[in-house]
Amino acid sequence: MDYQKRINKVQAALRRKKLDAILISEPANRRYLCGYSAPDHGIGESSGVLLVPVAGQAHLLTDFRFQLQAEAEAALTTVTLYPKGLLALLKEMLPDLGVRSLGFESDYTLHSFAGKLTDKCAGLGIKTVPLVGLIEDLRIIKEESEIDKIRASVRLNEQVFQEIYTEIHPKSTEIDLAIAIETCMRRRGAESPSFNSIVATGSRSALPHAVPGPVQILQNQPLMIDMGLILDGYCSDMTRTFAFGNADARYLEIHRLVRKAQLAGIQSIRAGVTGQTVDQAARDIIAKAGYGQNFGHALGHGVGIAIHEAPRLSSRNRKRLKSGMVVTVEPGIYIPGWGGIRLENMVVVREDGCEILNSDTTWLDI
């Protein structure tokens, strides 16, 4: 990853905005710009912030616990510790760096911290400026080297799915399968799951975000598995739903409808169309069949360093897709008391269409 090139882009944006520096607190943005991979244990427990001045080297500010990791991973930055807290360190560093105007990430800074930062800076004659989407706008278009990493992440995720799929037996519980999935991911080299795996049987699959429980897999009913992993810093995300045992007519009808909607969504994707248009293409199929009320979430989301990032494929996104964006396409139909079916693949937006990153076809076309 060419971190210097990315820092250069940020510095160019700072010049355009007439800012002397920016404080990057969002963990995926931080990792994107310098390679430092520590997550935050909640927004109130930062593992560090990246201070990018308009010229010169970036500074990774962190605490004692992360020093060795920061030095090892963020080779292009200087690592500085804040034993007395971030504000105390900034009070020393910002004047030394000649900063008179400081941007911060409005979408990943707490209201309380923003207030303290603004007060502290005002006392030093420094203006603070909330910024939205500055780094996210860079991340949204993936470099080909990033797409290669996402492809590898998708491939490994599929290999894990296929290994687990063959091992499902009538005595398996949801939680057995979730554990097997996450263990297999880590044994095969994933950093971690990219989210808590969803394994939901029967009517429990009607919860789009079901939590796996000590519940045996029900015969001849929907089994939904939504899983993803992080490999070399990049996320994957895939959902497969199938009838464990025999699929009845109702299962087949709904499954085929969801698949049809997914294909319609995928076929509508190319650079230049809006997220709204793609969402609509899939949603129309489901609505026309009378299940519009049962598809209550957006069609898809961007995936990269973060599992959920821009762009959204939703009725509210009127921005146009661009080549190099990576999104999920995941329509679903959820019927309380019966269950749910969701099918999810990932694609790369290209000028003339899209490239499907998945090759697993388990139960897709039935």
Place this chain on the structure above:
Amino acid sequence: MDYQKRINKVQAALRRKKLDAILISEPANRRYLCGYSAPDHGIGESSGVLLVPVAGQAHLLTDFRFQLQAEAEAALTTVTLYPKGLLALLKEMLPDLGVRSLGFESDYTLHSFAGKLTDKCAGLGIKTVPLVGLIEDLRIIKEESEIDKIRASVRLNEQVFQEIYTEIHPKSTEIDLAIAIETCMRRRGAESPSFNSIVATGSRSALPHAVPGPVQILQNQPLMIDMGLILDGYCSDMTRTFAFGNADARYLEIHRLVRKAQLAGIQSIRAGVTGQTVDQAARDIIAKAGYGQNFGHALGHGVGIAIHEAPRLSSRNRKRLKSGMVVTVEPGIYIPGWGGIRLENMVVVREDGCEILNSDTTWLDI
């Protein structure tokens, strides 16, 4: 859990502050007040907010994906969905509820959302008021029924540790052990680990927050295991360090010093002493032996629904401990190139001392 009693306390606080309602966005606060257990997938991806008016029932506002879970778990609240987003729903609900002043959690609200909320409310003639610590101040003192749950969480965590400890062999890798720990937790009924388990061998244990890697456990060197789980909504947290194989003189010296510091910390805990005093009691032992620079973090932190919560046992906490608080006591000495030793137990603060929640004594007194 008596959720109604907790809501009553919040409503009493609202009356004192002359507020008509509060918006609770912090997931542990939300769970504490209504039982809804969904975590947030990052602060930008809320699983819902709890709107508590100064009188009457609380309202859990969430989206389609979490509806069934919210209805099942938060029995005392009304569940309302926001298909057009939270702000659009609040625009309808707040006037209906007669709200003229609305508190929000400054420590768990994004700067960007706080701005939008304030603008939207201003348009409706509603004043927004940032609040800090209102629910946290309730959570900090545990009810005895909560302490029972924490005790059960600690006990299960120790059982998992003991099971894994007996299975460590010379070919085990850090990541093998981390997987074994987390699998065992879930098989034995934990909701999940309470944080990513730390398993660090040899010099890698000098990173207080080491990430387990595909690295074989080194003979006759420190092996640090820091692990915790969530059981029935409550967290546990424990660190054991031992020499896998034989401990040399240096290992023994440092281990005994850390244990001495831990005991000094524990012995200083009672209602009425400050977090600073307790931190100092342990730190003095380490500093006098010449390792002050190698103990770079605070002595401990509160544990409850969240793995890290108030109060901190740190040099910066001048508040007095109270009976019913639950904290970790976890001094450590970290020597780059050699390794680190940290020992962590959990205790309940009582009027006349503290109650140690741990019973595992593996390698504590050597």
